Amino acid sequence: xxxxxxxxxxxxxxxxxxxxxxxxxxxxxxxxxxxxxxxxxxxxxxxxxxxxxxxxxxxxxxxxxxxxxxxxxxxxxxxxxxxxxxxxxxxxxxxxxxxxxxxxxxxxxxxxxxxxxxxxxxxxxxxxxxxxxxxxxxxxxxxxxxxxxxxxxxxxxxxxxxxxxxxxxxxxxxxxxxxxxxxxxxxxxxxxxxxxxxxxxxxxxxxxxxxxxxxxxxxxxxxxxxxxxxxxxxxxxxxxxxxxxxxxxxxxxxxxxxxxxxxxxxxxxxxxxxxxxxxxxxxxxxxxxxxxxxxxxxxxxxxxxxxxxxxxxxxxxxxxxxxxxxxxxxxxxxxxxxxxxxxxxxxxxxxxxxxxxxxxxxxxxxxxxxxxxxxxxxxxxxxxxxxxxxxxxxxxxxxxxxxxxxxxxxxxxxxxxxxxxxxxxxxxxxxxxxxxxxxxxxxxxxxxxxxxxxxxxxxxxxxxxxxxxxxxxxxxxxxxxxxxxxxxxxxxxxxxxxxxxxxxxxxxxxxxxxxxx
Amino acid sequence: xxxxxxxxxxxxxxxxxxxxxxxxxxxxxxxxxxxxxxxxxxxxxxxxxxxxxxxxxxxxxxxxxx
Numbered sequence: 001x002x003x004x005x006x007x008x009x010x011x012x013x014x015x016x017x018x019x020x021x022x023x024x025x026x027x028x029x030x031x032x033x034x035x036x037x038x039x040x041x042x043x044x045x046x047x048x049x050x051x052x053x054x055x056x057x058x059x060x061x062x063x064x065x066x067x068x069x070x071x072x073x074x075x076x077x078x079x080x081x082x083x084x085x086x087x088x089x090x091x092x093x094x095x096x097x098x099x100x101x102x103x104x105x106x107x108x109x110x111x112x113x114x115x116x117x118x119x120x121x122x123x124x125x126x127x128x129x130x131x132x133x134x135x136x137x138x139x140x141x142x143x144x145x146x147x148x149x150x151x152x153x154x155x156x157x158x159x160x161x162x163x164x165x166x167x168x169x170x171x172x173x174x175x176x177x178x179x180x181x182x183x184x185x186x187x188x189x190x191x192x193x194x195x196x197x198x199x200x201x202x203x204x205x206x207x208x209x210x211x212x213x214x215x216x217x218x219x220x221x222x223x224x225x226x227x228x229x230x231x232x233x234x235x236x237x238x239x240x241x242x243x244x245x246x247x248x249x250x251x252x253x254x255x256x257x258x259x260x261x262x263x264x265x266x267x268x269x270x271x272x273x274x275x276x277x278x279x280x281x282x283x284x285x286x287x288x289x290x291x292x293x294x295x296x297x298x299x300x301x302x303x304x305x306x307x308x309x310x311x312x313x314x315x316x317x318x319x320x321x322x323x324x325x326x327x328x329x330x331x332x333x334x335x336x337x338x339x340x341x342x343x344x345x346x347x348x349x350x351x352x353x354x355x356x357x358x359x360x361x362x363x364x365x366x367x368x369x370x371x372x373x374x375x376x377x378x379x380x381x382x383x384x385x386x387x388x389x390x391x392x393x394x395x396x397x398x399x400x401x402x403x404x405x406x407x408x409x410x411x412x413x414x415x416x417x418x419x420x421x422x423x424x425x426x427x428x429x430x431x432x433x434x435x436x437x438x439x440x441x442x443x444x445x446x447x448x449x450x451x452x453x454x455x456x457x458x459x460x461x462x463x464x465x466x467x468x469x470x471x472x473x474x475x476x477x478x479x480x481x482x483x484x485x486x487x488x489x490x491x492x493x494x495x496x497x498x499x500x501x502x503x504x505x506x507x508x509x510x511x512x513x514x515x516x517x
Numbered sequence: 518x519x520x521x522x523x524x525x526x527x528x529x530x531x532x533x534x535x536x537x538x539x540x541x542x543x544x545x546x547x548x549x550x551x552x553x554x555x556x557x558x559x560x561x562x563x564x565x566x567x568x569x570x571x572x573x574x575x576x577x578x579x580x581x582x583x
Contacts, residue, residue, distance in 0.1 A: 398557045401569030405562065413568045 024081020033493025047078030067427025080160025143406025221438025
């Protein structure tokens with residue numbers, strides 16, 4: 001069932017099994033999984049069914065670290081979340097990502113990859129991608145060395161388009177849009193959530209206090225920590241933040257172009273390469289892939305760009321806000337025809353890296369003093385790269401440069417900023433510094449001093465509060481995160497379903513009931 | 518400027534073939550081989566002005582430089 005506002009939904013005098021805040025891939029997947037087990041699920045989405053200024057403005061904030069994407073453009077705040085504009089690239093985390101590595105302190109997950117692999121078939125179906133076995137990674141010889149050639153699957157799924165009708169028809173999923181989570185009320189011992197407090201965008205409308213057996217935050221890798229830090233009425237440091245970990249270890253997948261290639265004769269197809277764990281261990285590298293990209297001119301793209309650049313400012317702004325940036329200073333059909341003939345004789349390309357990021361507590365999400373329309377302090381994103389990140393990108397660049405030269409494909413020149421740390425890496429206005437992937441800000445660890453949630457995604461110290469999404473990643477590998485987000489949401493759904501069923505049979509075990517109020 | 522257009526722009530301005538283009542970058546400033554050739558970890562490769570080159574590349578460049 002779908003309700004367009006809090007006042008329309010049957011929320012009073014009711015205790016839901018699970019209340020989920022956030023209707024993106026994690027929240028929708030979790031809601032469907034719980035509903036399939038007979039749970040009574042409340043799915044609260046802060047935005048509506050399309051992009052609105054009022055909703056999107058709540059994502060505004062500042063970058064106070066490296067030059068990064070504006071917080072309000074890096075994600076979408078309406079039902080379906082950022083899947084409404086994602087690229088659809090899917091890849092599972094590697095087994096090595098779950099292992100602890102001595103040169104990467106705190107690395108390793110408390111669970112094994114196999115625990116997520118168990119959900120691969122269902123994740124494939126949700127994302128409408130074929131089985132991994134149909135497109136396996138392969139090994140190839142490149143410059144005399146055996147290297148891994150990586151493959152990706154591509155999902156066409158926008159969660160809003162795919163699941164809206166199903167959610168409307170589901171008898172035990174109550175979807176409320178324009179419902180913004182503004183607080184959690186803990187019980188007297190501060191060990192469980194009693195109510196979640198929601199508000200609409202209408203400043204005159206009252207607050208709604210929701211009762212549920214369990215509460216799940218599925219608002220994204222930036223918004224989950226932002227909310228928890230804001231929820232400081234009973235716990236001054238913020239809920240779940242007793243050890244000052246909420247918002248720390250914010251990481252991206254650095255996507256920098258680290259080098260340029262001059263090809264000799266044969267221009268290869270664009271490929272993604274990597275090396276196995278022992279290679280990385282020997283060099284104390286973080287997990288990585290490099291993409292050898294052949295620069296090709298696309299007539300259709302340039303015709304499209306020319307047409308778009310002739311449209312109104314409003315149309316271009318809408319596309320920009322939706323993440324489809326268009327640069328009208330370059331390209332276009334004129335430059336295409338000028339450049340095409342010359343490129344045919346002088347083929348060029350570039351090397352783009354895609355790496356795991358080092359677990360750096362100083363790379364973090366914090367709060368500004370400025371508040372949004374709901375009275376919540378806005379986000380400050382302090383994205384930082386560590387020496388280990390530069391080391392990984394440099395070694396990856398040297399390695400692929402050697403392979404390309406040894407293979408006789410051409411020669412690679414590494415970018416100046418990679419060779420000279422006095423030069424800042426390019427910012428978001430120049431290139432893609434990251435993949436719009438926000439991870440590890442409420443990371444998973446069995447040790448409360450090393451992570452915000454435990455292996456079951458439960459917030460340490462709060463019995464019935466759980467987190468879904470990439471903020472719980474313990475480390476992030478180099479794989480695009482949505483596939484793992486879906487796997488984790490399915491796993492969390494099974495854990496919660498089992499725990500709630502056990503609780504109903506044996507009160508006192510499992511979760512603590514919030515109770516009716 | 519978009520990355521590929523930037524490189525196209527560079528190539529358009531230099532209008533040279535592969536090796537001459539490589540040389541134009543390497544020889545942008547005058548330097549002694551001992552100073553500009555630094556090894557990268559794998560034997561048989563060198564880094565010169567950021568370019569990752571083979572032994573034979575460096576040998577050719579040395580002749581060019583002299």
